[in-house]
Amino acid sequence: MTHPSPAPAAEDSAPVVVSTAGSFARSVLDERHPALIERVRRATPYPPELQRALDTLLEETTKGVVERLDDGEPGAERWRDESHYGQRWTDVPFLWAESFFYRKLLAALRYFTPGPWQGIDPFAPFKGAELASPKVDDELSALDRLPGLPEREQDRTLLLSSLWGNRADLGFQLSAGAEGLGERVPGLVVDDSVTLWEALETAEPGKVCLVADNAGPELLPDLVLADRLLTTRRAASVVLHLKPYPYYISDATTADVLACLDRITAAAGNAAEIGDRLRQAVSGGRLILRTHPFSCAPHPYARMPADLRADFASATLTVMKGDLNYRRLVGDRHWPATTPFAEATAYFPGPVAALRTLKSDVVTGLAPRTVADLDASGETWRTSGTHALIQVRT
Known part of the structure; x- marks a missing residue:
């Protein structure tokens, strides 16, 4: 063993x-x-x-x-x-x-x-107001252009939409030409997206754990990404890990998922079709909503209990969304920014990916030149939300 x-x-x-x-x-x-x-x-x-x-x-x-x-x-x-x-x-x-x-x-x-x-x-008044915003209608209508994109562009667009979900100016703003969304988005300091897709495509479709971050407009692209994983058979099932109770202002709970499903299915066009598929996936057991008390614990994932460890261990890939999950994944410590992500997550019981917009000081896995350039820029790049990363440890 x-x-x-x-x-x-x-x-x-x-x-x-x-x-x-x-x-x-x-x-x-x-x-x-x-x-x-x-x-x-x-x-x-x-x-x-x-x-x-x-x-x-x-x-x-x-x-x-x-x-x-x-x-x-x-x-x-x-x-x-x-x-x-x-x-x-x-x-x-x-x-x-x-x-x-x-x-x-x-x-x-x-x-x-x-x-x-x-x-x-x-926090429900804040979440509800964001989800009801007319900007969300614009974002959801952009999904009508999704089927016209090449398959790889669809993958990358939805992955980056999930990554930048807190940026209303990005969201589902899909590419209409040869230039992809990724090439138009500055601030991506690590991009292991190729490794992420390879991890899903080289294995038989299995379980993907998606550990959610925020509710409202930020949860919508996470759900659309889950639909993409299911419809392309990258995943036989997606387990969406949620908070068991309100936490950190806008962290997603089961009630927030249901509100998002209602919002998507009430839209028009491709968004409504995605919403219907997601509802069927929940009722059919392919999109599983799960909560665990440890999700609200003040500890890093290195201290996760055995049942949660077993859940992640049985997944083809666990995707950790957002800044708080990142801090808990690598440990909320003053790591040198060049500390390898694989080293900081070596304890994790299976392949793991992080989709994170930087909103706190903790960061690992950056190239020395990247760190030097960012530090020399004079920006508060670690906390401003203007930079992001996709990191994978297989």
């Missing part, structure tokens, strides 16, 4: 923590989280007791120390064994601080507590 290679040793790099003044992680704690609390407060008419709970959370995260969840909070036992309680929020690992912030936000809004606010997604 073989065992996966261990994750890279912790001493190879330091974990990302919040404390460095002026850092991206510090700006999330000092600016993004307080702004999010205010957005949530304005979006939904929460009663006074929930408003006060939001005030308490804001006070704790900006001026206090990390406090435990109340023992009566559902699921509190999963957070009891952590070592960060009593520390300042600025002194704990960034990944843990972010995850616990979102868990405490749900606790403040009684998401898990039986009563009138149980199960109310505090």
